[in-house]
Amino acid sequence: xxxxxxxxxxxxxxxxxxxxxxxxxxxxxxxxxxxxxxxxxxxxxxxxxxxxxxxxxxxxxxxxxxxxxxxxxxxxxxxxxxxxxxxxxxxxxxxxxxxxxxxxxxxxxxxxxxxxxxxxxxxxxxxxxxxxxxxxxxxxxxxxxxxxxxxxxxxxxxxxxxxxxxxxxxxxxxxxxxxxxxxxxxxxxxxxxxxxxxxxxxxxxxxxxxxxxxxxxxxxxxxxxxxxxxxxxxxxxxxxxxxxxxxxxxxxxxxxxxxxxxxxxxxxxxxxxxxxxxxxxxxxxxxxxxxxxxxxxxxxxxxxxxxxxxxxxxxxxxxxxxxxxxxxx
Numbered sequence: 001x002x003x004x005x006x007x008x009x010x011x012x013x014x015x016x017x018x019x020x021x022x023x024x025x026x027x028x029x030x031x032x033x034x035x036x037x038x039x040x041x042x043x044x045x046x047x048x049x050x051x052x053x054x055x056x057x058x059x060x061x062x063x064x065x066x067x068x069x070x071x072x073x074x075x076x077x078x079x080x081x082x083x084x085x086x087x088x089x090x091x092x093x094x095x096x097x098x099x100x101x102x103x104x105x106x107x108x109x110x111x112x113x114x115x116x117x118x119x120x121x122x123x124x125x126x127x128x129x130x131x132x133x134x135x136x137x138x139x140x141x142x143x144x145x146x147x148x149x150x151x152x153x154x155x156x157x158x159x160x161x162x163x164x165x166x167x168x169x170x171x172x173x174x175x176x177x178x179x180x181x182x183x184x185x186x187x188x189x190x191x192x193x194x195x196x197x198x199x200x201x202x203x204x205x206x207x208x209x210x211x212x213x214x215x216x217x218x219x220x221x222x223x224x225x226x227x228x229x230x231x232x233x234x235x236x237x238x239x240x241x242x243x244x245x246x247x248x249x250x251x252x253x254x255x256x257x258x259x260x261x262x263x264x265x266x267x268x269x270x271x272x273x274x275x276x277x278x279x280x281x282x283x284x285x286x287x288x289x290x291x292x293x294x295x296x297x298x299x300x301x302x303x304x305x306x307x308x309x310x311x312x313x314x315x316x317x318x319x320x321x322x323x324x325x326x327x328x329x
Contacts, residue, residue: 072096099205114225176200281325
């Protein structure tokens with residue numbers, strides 16, 4: 001770990017974490033010794049701008065010259081937000097499978113809306129993958145963060161700017177999670193399966209950082225930014241429904257992925273998610289049917305590209321099915 005910080009020419013690392021992983025971050029700070037200037041353990045989901053501003057004050061007060069992000073997407077997002085504003089180098093140590101550590105994309109929330117920005121300064125300089133560090137990840141979080149990563153791959157398959165390499169990476173990422181997540185559910189200590197899941201995270205995250213996203217990510221950002229739904233769980237619930245929505249319009253692009261899951265991309269992903277105990281309903285996050293009307297308005301207010309044209313009625317129907325948790329056609 002120390003060599004990673006020193007390789008960047010840095011001597012004053014600020015360790016980032018969520019409140020839940022504060023003890024782990026403090027232990028990492030102790031291992032860094034004189035290379036660490038302390039810990040900021042206030043990272044939360046959806047990277048609220050007000051939390052970033054608190055962290056930036058600590059960066060200034062400690063004169064940190066880099067950040068070390070230990071944890072999942074919340075901590076990685078905070079490190080990216082700091083780097084975007086300061087251009088400080090980042091070392092990321094992922095403990096979940098979302099894959100955001102290999103993208104130059106920052107999603108942040110302000111005023112009840114989540115927006116994204118893409119910039120070279122956001123891409124972390126060093127990523128350290130260690131399956132042993134994911135052994136403490138609860139099975140439920142392993143499942144939802146894996147499905148979150150799989151969503152990047154599915155949308156990458158029909159992206160306008162896709163290419164043969166991104167398509168190969170997306171398909172192998174989906175296969176890696178299809179094979180590893182059921183093993184993790186049965187045997188959480190299976191290190192080889194956790195290594196395979198990290199491989200899938202790297203593949204799917206790289207796809208996210210390479211090509212554009214569409215309907216799925218727009219809806220998930222709407223739900224997370226405006227209704228504060230849990231990030232990975234929202235991706236897990238929405239993925240079968242958004243894939244089914246685009247199944248006919250992107251039939252050829254999704255054909256190989258559908259075959260990985262029994263021949264039906266939407267239904268197959270729903271069956272897979274159910275088999276590994278993933279959440280299946282937006283209702284379980286406290287959303288009401290009235291919330292779905294507002295979510296539909298936000299998700300359709302700015303035109304954006306998607307393989308199948310977007311209209312208010314179809315998006316409202318899609319959200320209704322996801323809210324009820326029914327298997328998509």
